[in-house]
Structures are given as structure tokens and as C-alpha cells.
Amino acid sequence: MKHTGMALGARLAGAVLLLAGLGLIAWNERRVMDYAAALARHGAPVLDLGAGGRPSAGQYGSLTRVSGMPQIVEAPRDAEFNVHANAPILIRHVEMFQWREITVGGATHYELDWVDRPVDASDFAKPAGHVNPGAFPIQGRQFEAGEVKLGNFKLSEPILRAFPGRVTVPPDEKALPPNLAATFQRSDDALVTSSKPAHPRLGDLRITWEAVPVQAMTVLARIDGDTLVPATSGGDAGAGFDVQVGERSLLDVLPALPEPPQAVLALRFASFLLAALGAWLLAYTSRLQRDVLFAIGIGAVVVPAVAGVMWLASDAMSASVWLLFAVLGAGLAIWRVQQRTHPA
Structure with missing residues (x-):
């Protein structure tokens, strides 16, 4: 009876943790998607290159924030x-x-x-x-x-x-x-x-x-090769560019921009850990109990699958990456099931 109660408690806890992981990833991806949609409503995306950004292919014509000492x-x-x-x-x-x-x-x-x-x-x-x-x-x-x-x-x-x-x-x-x-x-x-x-x-x-004194500056302007120039149309940059003294964040320069979501990667990892721990507890009484790799595989299936389905309507590339992780996770889980069912 005691063993049955422990098994039931483990499964219940596992189900709760698994659902928590799925809820966390769904909430996290929704706010990332809302941020991307807000940026799209604002206009062309702004590259936040800061002091370490370098000219590279594909940047031509983009508005960017660059800062540092001239x-x-x-x-x-x-x-x-x-x-x-x-x-x-x-x-x-x-x-x-x-x-x-x-x-x-x-x-x-x-x-x-x-x-x-x-x-x-x-x-x-x-x-x-x-x-x-x-x-x-x-x-x-x-x-x-x-x-x-x-x-x-x-x-x-x-x-x-x-x-x-x-x-x-x-x-x-x-x-x-x-x-x-x-x-x-x-x-x-x-x-x-x-x-x-x-x-x-x-x-x-x-x-x-x-x-003009040499001092730390922040510039918002358009990229033309390896040069920052005024944007062809003023937009939020006023005269086509903006210059401010000191190290200013993108939100300082463009306060109308939506604030980016915080700790996106950390929350994605946390949702995976919750789902993997939930799967490990759900397998408490099966032949796969205490199989960490199986739990990791299940976590890597369900969390990326939820995220991938959410991204399908707005960003096919992001959805494809998430679903690729889900396929890899499924492969790991299936391999562990086969190993436990048909041991060498």
C-alpha cells in the first residue's frame, strides 16, 4: 500500500511538473512572439550592435545603434x-x-x-x-x-x-x-x-x-557598407539619425520601441528541466524508472513541440528549428525504450 501511494504521488508530481514545463514554454514563446509583432508594427527592425558590432553582409540599409568612444x-x-x-x-x-x-x-x-x-x-x-x-x-x-x-x-x-x-x-x-x-x-x-x-x-x-570633444557617444543611423549615414527617411530618428552623449541603450534612443522580454533562454531551459523531471517521475513504476536519458528525451520532445507549433503561423524558420529538436528528442526516447525492452 505504501509503495502504491508513493508511485501515485510520483506520477501526480510528474504530471504537474510536466504541465508546468509546457505552460512555461508556452508563456515564454508567446511574449517573444508578441515582442516580434510589436517590432514589426514599429517599422524596420533596429540592429543593436553597441560597441562590438562589425560591418557584415546583409546589414546594408538597416538602422542600427552603435556606441563607444570615437x-x-x-x-x-x-x-x-x-x-x-x-x-x-x-x-x-x-x-x-x-x-x-x-x-x-x-x-x-x-x-x-x-x-x-x-x-x-x-x-x-x-x-x-x-x-x-x-x-x-x-x-x-x-x-x-x-x-x-x-x-x-x-x-x-x-x-x-x-x-x-x-x-x-x-x-x-x-x-x-x-x-x-x-x-x-x-x-x-x-x-x-x-x-x-x-x-x-x-x-x-x-x-x-x-x-568638438572626444567623449563616449551613442549613434542611431543607417548602415551604408562600413559607414553610418543618415537614414533616407527620418522616421523615429528625426533627421534620419540621432546622436547622444554617453553609452545609451536602444530604449533610451528610441523610447517608442517595445521593451524586449527578459531571461528568454533561461526560461526555455527551465521549462525543459521541468518537463524532463516530470517525465522522470511519471516513469517511476515502469521499466524506465530512473532512466535519465529517457526523461531528457521526453523533455526534448514535448517542450520543443509546443514551441514549434506556436511558431508555425508566424516564423517557419523558428518553427523548423524547434521541431528539429523535438525529432531528436523523440529519437533519444525511442532508443532508450528499445534498450530497456530488448537489452543486449
């Missing part, structure tokens, strides 16, 4: 002034000391100040005595690095120009070409034509440089 392969250089920076972008600012017209409360007055564009004094209310020199002899310019890589991808110029932040780049007065060294002198972090930098005169020039 690598300056070919630094920008202002050859005219021999100023360079290890940065994605170098910017030259040119200002001239000019008259400005200021009107406050109906009262107009004039003052000299640094301005980054020519000021046309002919538009002044009182141009006499406030005439400005006119066009700048030297223009402001922006210099992009010849090549910048993020991870293993090159970055196109539109993406580089969107990098945020500015840091001052002090010029090296000793590196100036002779013709400019005779005209300019350094004052703090600028080059000026003033003989007395503290007291500039009308028409004096002041030139400064800024660079």
Missing part, C-alpha cells in the same frame, strides 16, 4: 594657421573690432566691440564717425576629421557635425607661418592683430579655435 583616424587641421586637434571637428572663429549701434529706450549710442561678421555702418542712424572696415580678410571655417570611427564603423560628415559640446583649442604661436607670425600675436587662447591686446583698435582681428 576614434580619430585622421585629425582635422587648419593648415593656414597650423592649428590641429584630436577631435571630430575643428572650428575657426574670426572676429573684428567694429562699431556697433545700440538703441535702448529710444536713445542710440555707439560702441566698439568684437563682432563675428561685418557690420554695415551705412545702416546706422549716425554713420559719420562710425564707419567699419568692411569684409574680413580672413574667414571663419570648420574642418572635419578625415576619418572618425565609432566602434568598427566610419561616421559620415552629417553625423560628425551633430556631435555636441565645444572645447577651446589654444593656438601655438611658434607654429605660425612667418607671414602670419609677423601679423598676429597670442593673447590668452586667441591670436590678435592688436599691438596692444588689452586696447584693440578699429579693424583689429581676433581668431580663436574650438573643437
Whole structure:
């Protein structure tokens, strides 16, 4: 009687565990399928390559997230002034000391100040005595690095120009070409034509440089070979791409994306273990009792079979893989039955 009770309890526990394994795999695959469907509703899938992704066949045209510290392969250089920076972008600012017209409360007055564009004094209310020199002899310019890589991808110029932040780049007065060294002198972090930098005169020039700092970045853009470029259509990326400072997750960059399910592989393995343990207990009173390989085979049949049937309607490839595991599991279980029934 005691043995019969133990056998009945083992079978009952086995049935419960087997059903739990099947329920777990069904719930797990359903949430994976729901996530895939949500991604399809969102639009084209986004490759989350992070810092380690590499260009490969089949990626062309895909939107991707790449992050990491930019690598300056070919630094920008202002050859005219021999100023360079290890940065994605170098910017030259040119200002001239000019008259400005200021009107406050109906009262107009004039003052000299640094301005980054020519000021046309002919538009002044009182141009006499406030005439400005006119066009700048030297223009402001922006210099992009010849090549910048993020991870293993090159970055196109539109993406580089969107990098945020500015840091001052002090010029090296000793590196100036002779013709400019005779005209300019350094004052703090600028080059000026003033003989007395503290007291500039009308028409004096002041030139400064800024660079985009090298810092950890996250870029969302389209893959074009080994280069990240703006997407042809903006979509959720706005201007066709997005640039953010720091290591940002895909959900940070595209908050509209559905959140991916967690622990998918762990739950698949747990469902298999539950089903295999249930099969082992169900065989408690048969000639296959304590046959671990038989229990593994049964677990490998029922769990992949349920998952495979669920995937048939939406993804034939995934369904085929699952059903292949079910066939292999069936082969193992049948082999163990034959071994126990007809021992050598």
C-alpha cells in the first residue's frame, strides 16, 4: 500500500511538473512572439550592435545603434594657421573690432566691440564717425576629421557635425607661418592683430579655435557598407539619425520601441528541466524508472513541440528549428525504450 501511494504521488508530481514545463514554454514563446509583432508594427527592425558590432553582409540599409568612444583616424587641421586637434571637428572663429549701434529706450549710442561678421555702418542712424572696415580678410571655417570611427564603423560628415559640446583649442604661436607670425600675436587662447591686446583698435582681428570633444557617444543611423549615414527617411530618428552623449541603450534612443522580454533562454531551459523531471517521475513504476536519458528525451520532445507549433503561423524558420529538436528528442526516447525492452 505504501509503495502504491508513493508511485501515485510520483506520477501526480510528474504530471504537474510536466504541465508546468509546457505552460512555461508556452508563456515564454508567446511574449517573444508578441515582442516580434510589436517590432514589426514599429517599422524596420533596429540592429543593436553597441560597441562590438562589425560591418557584415546583409546589414546594408538597416538602422542600427552603435556606441563607444570615437576614434580619430585622421585629425582635422587648419593648415593656414597650423592649428590641429584630436577631435571630430575643428572650428575657426574670426572676429573684428567694429562699431556697433545700440538703441535702448529710444536713445542710440555707439560702441566698439568684437563682432563675428561685418557690420554695415551705412545702416546706422549716425554713420559719420562710425564707419567699419568692411569684409574680413580672413574667414571663419570648420574642418572635419578625415576619418572618425565609432566602434568598427566610419561616421559620415552629417553625423560628425551633430556631435555636441565645444572645447577651446589654444593656438601655438611658434607654429605660425612667418607671414602670419609677423601679423598676429597670442593673447590668452586667441591670436590678435592688436599691438596692444588689452586696447584693440578699429579693424583689429581676433581668431580663436574650438573643437568638438572626444567623449563616449551613442549613434542611431543607417548602415551604408562600413559607414553610418543618415537614414533616407527620418522616421523615429528625426533627421534620419540621432546622436547622444554617453553609452545609451536602444530604449533610451528610441523610447517608442517595445521593451524586449527578459531571461528568454533561461526560461526555455527551465521549462525543459521541468518537463524532463516530470517525465522522470511519471516513469517511476515502469521499466524506465530512473532512466535519465529517457526523461531528457521526453523533455526534448514535448517542450520543443509546443514551441514549434506556436511558431508555425508566424516564423517557419523558428518553427523548423524547434521541431528539429523535438525529432531528436523523440529519437533519444525511442532508443532508450528499445534498450530497456530488448537489452543486449
